[in-house]
Amino acid sequence: MTESILELPLDEQPDPGEFIRAAMQWHFNPETGSPYWLERAKSLDFDPRTDVTSFGDLARFPNIVDELRDVRVEDLIPRGYGPDPDIVGIFESGGTTGPPKRVIMLQDWWRRSGAWISANLDAHGFPRDVNWLGLVPTGPHLVGATLARLAAYRGGIGFSIDMDPRWVKKLIGGGKAEEAGAYAEHLVEQASFTMRTQDVGVLLTTPPLLERIARNDELVGLINEKIRGIMWAGAHMDADTRYLYRNEVFPQVKLFGVYGSTMILGGSAERLGLGPDDPCIFDPPSPIITFLVIDPDTGSRVGDGERGQVVMNHVSRNMLLPNNLERDLATRIEPPAGRAGDSVADVSPVARFGNEPVIEGVY
Amino acid sequence: MTEPLVLDALGPSGPYRARTRQPIPDVAGNPLAELSLVPKLFVTRAMSALRRSRLLPRQERLAALTEAGQRFATGEVDGMSAGDYQYTVSRMSGNPLPIVRKAAAAIARSAAEAYRSAQQARPVGAVNDWRESTAGRGTAIWIRRGSVFAVHAAGNHPGVHSLWLEALSLGFRVAVRPSRREPLTPYRLVSALRAAGFGDDQVVLLPTGYEAADEILRQADLGMVYGGQDVIDKYAADPTVLPNGPGRSKILITADCDWREYLDMLVDSVSHEGGTACVNTTAIFVEGDATPVAEAVAQRLAAIPSLPPEDDKAVLTAYRLDDAKKFENYLHSAADGATAHLGGGGVVDELGDGSAVLRPAVYQVDDPNAPQVNVELAFPCVWVAPWSREAGTAPLTNSLVLTAVTRDERLIDELLADPAIKNLYLGNHPTYWMEPGIPHDAYLGEFLMRTKALIRD
The missing domain is CATH 3.40.309.10 (Aldehyde Dehydrogenase; Chain A, domain 2)
Structure with missing residues (x-):
């Protein structure tokens, strides 16, 4: 009974409190919870089954994502799935800050999450029954695995390329920006082979790679000839850039952004109907995936329209990943009516320095 | 001041008002102007438009340069008089008004003399045109090392904008990234160049944040940057970038x-x-x-x-x-x-x-x-x-x-x-003495140009 509310399609709107209570029963009942959480609960100073009764109570959980670097993935599977759970795959975080964190994706969550993204693609005018080409991280990265499955779900074939984002980060961190650039060029070249010879109708990529593609007049021509939708993921796109793509570079191509993270097993979708001057707003499928924009110094939520750091929650039958302070900054935006948490806009990496005026010298 | 002055990017298809705008205050901290900051994609596209653009024939270029310098120093450009420009720069950058006036006149002079000044760097054995009679006996010809030149300008003094006019006179297509301290001078100068005959895709003004700034240099054949010791060190090993560092x-x-x-x-x-x-x-x-x-x-x-x-x-x-x-x-x-x-x-x-x-x-x-x-x-x-x-x-x-x-x-x-x-x-010559035709930090032409051998029937 309590589980069924956890299995609704993502566009349904369960009462957030009821939903959270059902999830706590699932994850902390010795018969249904995962070995990881059942063990971890012993060191909590509260009982999630009685003390976590509302969406806001998720903030009582410690941020456990660092523990996901070491946990046996088998221990992350809720026992309620039985002895033979249907596992889609193990996915890892980007690996920017040390060894990767791992999550496990089970079939039921994958199906519901995929159906939700697909419905968003329909709403944004993306074609069905066309092939997809992905220039996104592959291997242990969720977005790469999403590509083939989403393409198949929508009646097409998924083409992909090899892409290791950790190597790129290592190059950039080591001051080897040129090598990173050469690797990115290599990725674009790999994609161009598919683009030239195959029927491809949707492109899935990241804003930096899309910018690189846009430098190449031949590829811009191929995209305008073949591609009807570009789905971008994983980084920030400002309103001016989006305007240029829509009006000058790819005027006939639909553009749709998702902002996600491995640590929420999915993401949030660009709001439909944004005007050219609106920032890119992302709405998560609350209450399963929720965001809060907080002031990192005080931990309290910032006001609407203010900037802060993004806290992410994932609460499903599949996993419980509460209260994770991500590295991104965003503007807090009012969510669609009835949704818990915040929507976000203008996502960017946590503050970079470099704006201090240089004193010595005349320039 | 009432409404802040709006400074658009000057892109290859005309002015572009970005959604991302940086307030430029006056020296008292009051809002004075708003500068459009373009994203990397805009830069990428502007740079490839420069590369595709037509080269203005030399006589037209030089006439346009001279006229642009006059308009810049004395005329009305984009609705702003020379007097208003000088006043506004003094409030924006803090440069004393008499210095701004002198710099404006010096820019006009540099515009008129840009080609003659640039020619001082031509090796004595090189000609400018393959049609010259000496080409029959074999000669060196002076050619551009590329077609697109980029400038990361400084905002300490309007006079820094005299130098890149030489690149324009030699036939380079030029992209200027203005300083965010004083972007008005290059805005006015690029506007004047366009009003005088340069195409929108031949000289552009690309105000950007830090991230897109590198893209301007990356997409150019040659570039010039102004900065402190850190900037000099950053580009020390890059033969396509000419750094202008501390003077000392x-x-x-x-x-x-x-x-x-x-x-x-x-x-x-x-x-x-x-x-x-x-x-x-x-x-x-x-x-x-x-x-x-x-x-x-x-x-x-x-x-x-x-x-x-x-x-x-x-x-x-x-x-x-x-x-x-x-x-x-x-x-x-x-x-x-x-x-x-x-x-x-x-x-x-x-x-x-x-x-x-x-x-x-x-x-x-x-x-x-x-x-x-x-x-x-x-x-x-x-x-x-x-x-x-x-x-x-x-x-x-x-x-x-x-x-x-x-x-x-x-x-x-x-x-x-x-x-x-x-x-x-x-002897009795101040360190600030400069003249068109006399090198400032070697001739810019030494960096912009090279020779190739030419012989013809």
């Missing part, structure tokens, strides 16, 4: 000359241009007793009045008060161990509206190799140091300009032989 200009007076005869030149070298130029003197080296020189220079500089930058008689550069205080703190910590003749009690003089001028500072150090002699600050600040034959040329090196007041020809030969002294002025 200096003056040497040897004992065979009487410094009193050169006092005007000493004082002017420190304070002219409001002290913000790379050609302002950072250190004065004196053979013999340096104290009277320091005292005399200090006495003269002390007489300069504190005036708002838009005043007709302004000499000193104004800054926002908090910035001015940062300079003062930096000066006082750098001056540790030096003797103050002027400015020891403070150099910030508030103008009452949130801005302040930085008054001159004169410090004396007791060692020609004191680290201070290379501390270049953007206001009239000079380090006076003793110098001796034993110290030699080592303390004088790494200078954009060295004015040497000496009769010692062997010393002159040594100073001339040092390639790290970029310009050498002998």
Whole structure:
């Protein structure tokens, strides 16, 4: 009974409190919870089954994502799935800050999450029954695995390329920006082979790679000839850039952004109907995936329209990943009516320095 | 001021008003202008448009340059008169109004002389045109090392925009990234160039944040950047980027000359241009007793009045008060161990509206190799140091300009032989002296051009 509310399609709107209570029963009942959480609960100073009764109570959980670097993935599977759970795959975080964190994706969550993204693609005018080409991280990265499955779900074939984002980060961190650039060029070249010879109708990529593609007049021509939708993921796109793509570079191509993270097993979708001057707003499928924009110094939520750091929650039958302070900054935006948490806009990496005026010298 | 001035990016298909705009305050911190900041994608597309654009024939280019310089200095450009422009720059950058006026006239002159000036760099064996008769016997021909030139401009002084006009005159398509401290001068200059006949896809103004800034250089064949030591180090190994770094200009007076005869030149070298130029003197080296020189220079500089930058008689550069205080703190910590003749009690003089001028500072150090002699600050600040034959040329090196007041020809030969002294002025010539056709930091043409062999029937 309590589980069924956890299995609704993502566009349904369960009462957030009821939903959270059902999830706590699932994850902390010795018969249904995962070995990881059942063990971890012993060191909590509260009982999630009685003390976590509302969406806001998720903030009582410690941020456990660092523990996901070491946990046996088998221990992350809720026992309620039985002895033979249907596992889609193990996915890892980007690996920017040390060894990767791992999550496990089970079939039921994958199906519901995929159906939700697909419905968003329909709403944004993306074609069905066309092939997809992905220039996104592959291997242990969720977005790469999403590509083939989403393409198949929508009646097409998924083409992909090899892409290791950790190597790129290592190059950039080591001051080897040129090598990173050469690797990115290599990725674009790999994609161009598919683009030239195959029927491809949707492109899935990241804003930096899309910018690189846009430098190449031949590829811009191929995209305008073949591609009807570009789905971008994983980084920030400002309103001016989006305007240029829509009006000058790819005027006939639909553009749709998702902002996600491995640590929420999915993401949030660009709001439909944004005007050219609106920032890119992302709405998560609350209450399963929720965001809060907080002031990192005080931990309290910032006001609407203010900037802060993004806290992410994932609460499903599949996993419980509460209260994770991500590295991104965003503007807090009012969510669609009835949704818990915040929507976000203008996502960017946590503050970079470099704006201090240089004193010595005349320039 | 009512509405802030709107400064669009000037892209390959005309002005572009970005959604991301940076407020540009005046020296008192009040909103003065809003600068459109374009994203990387805009830069990428603008740079490829430059590469595809038609080359304006030479006669048309040069006529357009001359006309643009006139419009820039005296006419109305994009609805703004020359007087309003000069006033606004003085409030925006803090450069004294008389300096802005002179710089505007100098830019007009540089525009008219750009090609002639650039030609001074052409090797004597090279011709400009394959049609010339000497080509039949075989010759060198002077050609561009690329077609697209990029500038990361500085905002310390409007005069920095004189130089890249030479690239335009030689046929380069040019992208300018303005400084966010004073973007109005390049905005006006690019607007004037377009009004005078350059195509929108032949010269562009690309205001950007840091991330897209590198893209401008990356997509250009050749580029020029202004910056501090960090910028110089960043591009040191890149043969396609010409860095303009700290000037650290200096003056040497040897004992065979009487410094009193050169006092005007000493004082002017420190304070002219409001002290913000790379050609302002950072250190004065004196053979013999340096104290009277320091005292005399200090006495003269002390007489300069504190005036708002838009005043007709302004000499000193104004800054926002908090910035001015940062300079003062930096000066006082750098001056540790030096003797103050002027400015020891403070150099910030508030103008009452949130801005302040930085008054001159004169410090004396007791060692020609004191680290201070290379501390270049953007206001009239000079380090006076003793110098001796034993110290030699080592303390004088790494200078954009060295004015040497000496009769010692062997010393002159040594100073001339040092390639790290970029310009050498002998006698009564201030360090800020510049002329079209005379190299500033070598000829720009040496960097922009090369020769190829040509022979024809």
